[in-house]
Amino acid sequence: MDLAAAQQVLKTTFGYDEFRPGQRAVIEQVLAGENTLAIMPTGGGKSLCYQIPALLFRGLTVVVSPLISLMKDQVDALNDNGIAATFINSALDQQEINQRLQELRAGDYTLLYVAPERLDSDYFLRALGQLPIELLAIDEAHCISQWGHDFRPSYLALSTAIEQLPTHPQVLALTATATEQVATDIRQLLNIAADNEVNTGFARDNLNLAVVKDQDTDRYILDYLKANQGEAGIIYASTRKEVMRLTALLQKRAIKAAPYHAGLDPDVRRQNQEDFLYDRVDVMVATNAFGMGIDKSNVRFVIHAQVPGTLEAYYQEAGRAGRDGLSSEAILIFRPADIQLQHYFIDESEMDDEHRHQAYKKLQAVTRYANTQGCLQQFILKYFGEDSEPCGRCSNCTDQREEKDITTATQQVLSCVVRLHSRFGKGVVAQVLTGANNQRIRDNHLSELSTYGLMAGQRQKTVSDLIDFLTAAGYLQSVGGQFPTLTVTASGVGVLKGETQVYRKTAQTVKQAAPENSALFEQLRTLRHQLAEEQQVPPFVIFSDKTLHSMCDLMPETDDDFLKVRGVGMSKLEKYGETFMATIRAAAREAEATESTASTGSVQ
Template sequence: MDKILDILQKYYGYKTFRKGQEKIINSILSGEDVLAIMPTGGGKSLCYQIPALCMEGITIVISPLISLMKDQVDTLNTMGIEASYINSSLSVSDYNNVLKNILDNKCKILYIAPERLENIDFLNIIKNKNISQIAIDEAHCISQWGHDFRVSYKKIPYFINNLDNRPIVTAFTATASEEVRQDILKMLGLVNPKVYITGFDRENLYINIVKSSAKNKYLLEYIENHKSENGIIYAATRKEVEKIYEGLSKRDIGVLKYHGGMSNDDRKTSQDKFINDEVNIMVATNAFGMGIDKPDIRWVIHYNMPQSIENYYQEIGRAGRDGQKSECILLFSPVDVHTQKYLIDISTENISRKSIQYDKLQQMVDLVYSNSCYRKSILEYFGETVDVDCDNCSNCLSEGVIIDKTLDAQKVISCVFRMKRNFGIIMIVDVLRGSKNKKVLEAGFDKLSTYGIMKDYSNEELKNFINTLISHGFLDIRENPGARGSFPTVYLNKQSMRVLKGEIKVEFKEVKVAKESREKNELFEILSDLRRSIAANEKIAPYMVFGDATLISMANSYPTTEDEMLNISGVGQIKYQKYGRQFISVIEKYMSDKNIDKESINKNEAKSSKEDEQFFEVDTDKDLYELLKKLRAKFARKENLPYHMVMPKNTLKEISGRYPLELDQLNDISGMGPKKIEKYGQEIIDTVKQYVEQNDIKVEWKDKKRKKLILDGESRKPKEIALDLLNQGIDMRKVGNDLEVSVSTILGYVYDYIKEKNELHFKFDPTIYYCEDEKELIEESIKKHGEEKIREIKQSLPDYIKYESIRAVIIEKYIS
């Protein structure tokens, strides 16, 4: 363990491991095969690199990504680690040099593409070497269920099996459903593997899905607000990439492009400029980004909806790899669905593969239309049990103003109804705006009562409004393959008729584009310039010198000694020896020029960091909390709902400790969305106002925004609290009541805990949660669907079988 921590500090500059890394590394060093599912940016590469440095012999890393190989090898070489790569980008002389280094034992870690496993020259040299580990990156590529299936990955098991001495085999991926995990284990032939799922959550990423067609306007406004930040714009097609690139270039915005239609040299030039901070915006298809280990990407915008949740989560995972707050925005319009269907149709002739891709596309569409927490939906897709909303996505945060558009929606729906036949959006817009278009007049649409009733809208505004109605499910749009020109047409649905009859309202949130979140710091900019200069001299990417988070720490704490510098996360012994004195000199000069007293500055920084950090601390006012509980009980009785479904108790506690006195302030309270504010808001505000006046409390309201709520000093998640209480011997139903979650949810926590090979420290008898006749039915369904698919299992069973019974049967096999 000392050796591992020494390597971590010396080469990587970290004192502690991230979640799951230590267990994975220990398993590998114990000689066990490993499958690790870790989120993008979760530190997968470190999990096989540190064992590689600890073990005798060479580690071979198999990756499909040329860009990743160069990136990783450059980073390792910068840290003083002997690493090389072999792929199609190498010249003959460079390739021969790598082979010579392997022969001379001057290569500790070797990156190769899977296609290289068939090369005779390579096989002849490598078969006589001591291979300690074969690490397979992007392991999901071996599965047809995977979102990025590669035929070349099927060669890997043959290569491993033909080696004289089988090395440790490790497999890593960021996005893998249960089917994909089972495929990886089976097809790679992992021997008694340890499976680690460290969790998919990236808490620093704000997820924002904008259902609107005014994409161009949003994009321009966003870029204007984020000029100094690094960002990626993803588009579905090469044509769309070119269109966005040209539009931004014409406005003198520095931008790069990357897609499969460009030459290798042009793509490489674009990628290098982006990595080296020469230009900070990249517009690209999904061909760009896999393996790009640039840690300081502050935002990712999807101009079109991706084809699957796996694709989406992998692509947004390129933001904020340094752990700093970053934003992920999906600009959705219904046309995106048709584009992706077309791309699926032309991508494969394999019916089975096509069916899988269609299913994944529908799951992505379901996510977009979901009204619940986006992060929660994504994590549940990957099999994680989540019971609390994230308060860091656009569904959780009620940002923007709710506008009633019911009357305008009725005008549009009425027009579609009166036109009798189904037409495209352009024709509907022409009728509503009173166009003298020949086709409009020939069809007699100028005689309709809806002709010209929306002249106050511009052509583009009305088109955007109709697309927004479609996005929210108030109208349908369908392809018409048999129609001339094969254009999509607009249809009415059940929701349309409910709007027309006034049964439901049409309310849209007016989207506000966020401002750049990073505060400017003069010393940070000076240190960035030094980093850029060093990187240019060494011909490496700036972040390979130090990441943004490391520079921010330097700029805030002013390290001027070796010990202080080594105390900065990201500064290891090797990097200090190479760069430390240069950065200290710059910091000392800055402090001298600005007449800065470090001791007083550090005191102020410590104080302000508590206020301005990512945390927002609230203490419950117990008396007000009791009043709010009674109010909640009244709401629950009126609607015949369980208390927690009206409002969780933590929402009541937060209200009691923050004293909101205006309806708008409830938007900043966790668990209070627009509908709840509309239903309960005024009575809550009245109760708080009365309490504040009676107790003569002076209220100073502060916005929480995206900071993490710490309630009564408790920063743990419900899962962690529940397991702690259970370990203390508290009854499971009491724990559920205290946390206001179901027994099924608590059992889900227990399942996650024991599946990670942890031991239970409390007595647990699963048989009390099911009858024997239920057990047989449940076990049959588990065999059919797999234990991760709780929802499918429940749907296949009789209604009387509860979720808690299913979870208990699953848990029993782990503890029996």
Template sequence: MLDEAKEKLQHHFGYETFLNGQERILHHVMQRQSVLGIMPTGGGKSVCYQIPSLMLPGITIVISPLISLMKDQVDEAREAGIPATFINSSLSYDEMQERMDLLRRGECRLLYVAPERLSNQEFLRQLQSIPVSLAAVDEAHCLSQWGHDFRPAYMEIPRFLSFTGSDTAVLALTATATPQVAEDISHALDIPPDQMVKTGFARENLTFSVVKGQNREAYIVDYVKKRKNQPGIIYANTRKEVEKLWEKLNKEGIAVEKYHGGMEAAERETAQERFVYDEVTVMAATTAFGMGINKSNVRFVLHARMPRNIESYYQEAGRAGRDGDPGDCTLLFSPQDAGTHQFLIDQSHLDEDRKDKEYRKLRQMIHYCHTEDCLQNEMLRYFGEEPQDPCGRCLNCTDNRTLEDVTEEAQMVFSCVKRMRERFGKTITAQVLAGSSNEKIRTLNLHTLPTYGLMKNKTQKDVASFIDFLAAHAYLSLSDGAYPVLMLTNAAIDVLRGTERVMRKETLTAETVSSEDPLFEELRQLRLELAKQHGVAPYMVFSDKTLKEFCRYRPQRESEMMEIKGVGRQKLETYGEAFLGVLQRAAAGEVKS
């Protein structure tokens, strides 16, 4: 059975071996068992249900959260020679009937639906006559109330599985699951602990950076200009900020689109298509431009502001480098971002237990922004994995800025926290140290403390940022709740005693990324033309990685082209001749390289 699966992999996708975790997942699925796959973005989750759809006797249903992505998902499967369709609210009754007939006749074996469809009685009635071999739950973290994208409609899935019967295998897939979220998914879908396949959260091709204390707008413009022709996403927290970034980048001559919830649905769809189809290189968006973005060649994801939690950041940043080539993930941090998120949590209608969890997640996100340890290891810890050797790629690992001894300033902060009897939070502590004449400080008599004004040569904002740094490095801990109180840890006591020093790195500019190989540019232009002719996104023709392999190995005949990763029989028949023509002209010296 595995040999047959490998043959399908080669024929439809052009790869000879499975990626880490895929084989183990397929083993469970082909045995009609339930399995949870936790694999990073770009780890090949879709292959884990696309290949079984070709081998199992009944149909495979993929429960996918966004109907706006279903057409892309179906197009991508069809480009690989896998008959697929979707049913959602965009279809007329007659169109839906036509697709159900295709499924009944076995002419189509892969069906995408949104979770809301599972409670539609007409859909369930028609499905009674069609055996379901596999139910794949994409973005399965939406099942957990403690996940960052909880979606109530996902709670219909267990009832739907009872309807399809015990012969239906269940495959839950997600890129972001803390141990608590994984437990919730397993419990909801009745997946045994030994049927969880976790390939690890490390993304070896991504470079993570946190940039602090910069003029955001100027940094973003400089950053994008130095990545000419490189596709990228810039995330902002508000519609207003997206509009401002879009306007600024447009004025700078950058091919940019915008995407946010305040736009009409048709406008958003056009913007997404222009980005996915390589008509523009940059997308400025809120997180409404969300999960499941299938564009494989995104080279950078830039966060103009800090997300609320590490799960959201990991998923959004992980949209870079899905093709396995290098991707850059940069987060621009300002302490005021934390205050905005804290206010929004405080004003939300969540119950107190949920609010406390959100506050805790926010503090972990802030710690990530301030740590000077390996950023990848910081993420691994969050998701319950043991840290590895430092990644050697992230900003913290490669930063060659000189270390500054800030022990004296740290002692000032610790003394102040101690004098205030560990009863106040970051804002009040920063005000006392900066010597604020705030009325509240005087009412509480905090201006009489010996530590009042100890750091008056710094702004209150700088002092608050320094406190964040100390908290990120576990010199200070914070209580739970809306108004966390600062407390000293044992590490801070050692610094106060003079037995330990506190060191801090000092500021950055974006690096220029070298321009692409002219042959690669010609192949990319050909890919764009072919994609338009076939009505698909360019990455569905061949990935950037495959184009780079063409540039490297210069295949001159079909048999040589089949040796390139990502070239399956279906794509060779559809596109091979056109690409071979360019490669043969390059070999004859007719194309610059």
């Protein structure tokens, strides 16, 4: 099976002229019958990597997906595009499941979406064994690895299930966040050759990363939402209590917001998610229980109001902004108290010692990320084992704030660490420098050090923040798990010797996440919303924001022109072409009339 057929499906069915980075390589391997691992960033177009082969294969493609909401959204989108797809999950009763299995045996569908837990059932495995399964696509494949940030035991049954299926389908594993260790785990468990890994890199060129520190969280969020009024966004918090508090704050300010966490009544949770997907509310305030597999393409911003536990989780959650490829923002609001909260979560967890140690190390990486003054994108890519140049877009790359020479203060901190013989952590170093007089200081005779009280005029929190910055900048290194100690690095030695100067920038202001929309775009968005409500599907299922912007640029008034719009295939043209072109023609006539009136006025 050649790639030309895949290219034809890409254009006629999905309305795209070219494959995105990595898609061609993955599809080529799948069409050649190779088990494949695809590591592509959120919004990188992973779903087309199995949807296009599914349309070319004679047999059935089964997609293992972790969330019911994702299945429904993807099935809605495929059906809206004229593609026969269905799902089987816990939202269906046994009679509905039997009916769909019967339709599948009759060959009525091209794609079937199932939850991983389904494959734990011998009954369901036997039912799948009666189907001509050619490809098994495993979405969110990092869940199969115990070293991933979202390990799910039910994923481990997949390798056994694959062996039991009589057709022995080939496997396509897909994920957006996998360190080298996690990628190796996935390949070994799913029998994927190392040469068959396609990794496009973790960079998201349309995602502008930002870290906000030392600011009032509520004030910043309210100012940000005022500047980005009407745009869709997600605000993440670490606890259910904080989710409800923030939601109440926003609703009191007449911001259309809804909460989402595992403690809500399932019907309320489902309704709130639907309201967000259908653009009835602009902002979803949620714990990490929300989001995996949420296919909403027009999320313009993701704000973490509290620090997450790992960079993997952060980057995956942040990646839910801008799935349509338009410029979007991911903002981390950093407060040291939130790190303590994550420490508490780790301490109270049922992890064994090895995994708890790993969790502490991952949390330290989040702290370093929040305190680096280097490129944020570069920091994250390096964490995933990828070298890169500065992105030029993140809050650090574009930061115009004045730099302050902090070399003397840095030398005081580093000197204190040296005199403590690298036996203590951040807290004790800050206490010594600020001249604290507690039991630990007295028991260890630390007031006798020459660095004791060097920063007596400063608060311990201020000194702790400075230590975090110096650790992120590479002058200090944090060693150990639950109670890490500090040691001076080679770069730090250079500062102590007076060979290197250290600078630190002096609260960020809010900005718009994306350029202001045109009047025509707003008209098309309103039309899309009306059609979505009529058909009871999320608006992005009809067209993405990027497709609407493309319509505004091309102003199509004929079928041929409409097919040139990015994201428009034959099925979309037949369903929506005339309706959208009528709005575009009316806008064009109005613009001509306005221009004519202005021209006449200037002549007079």
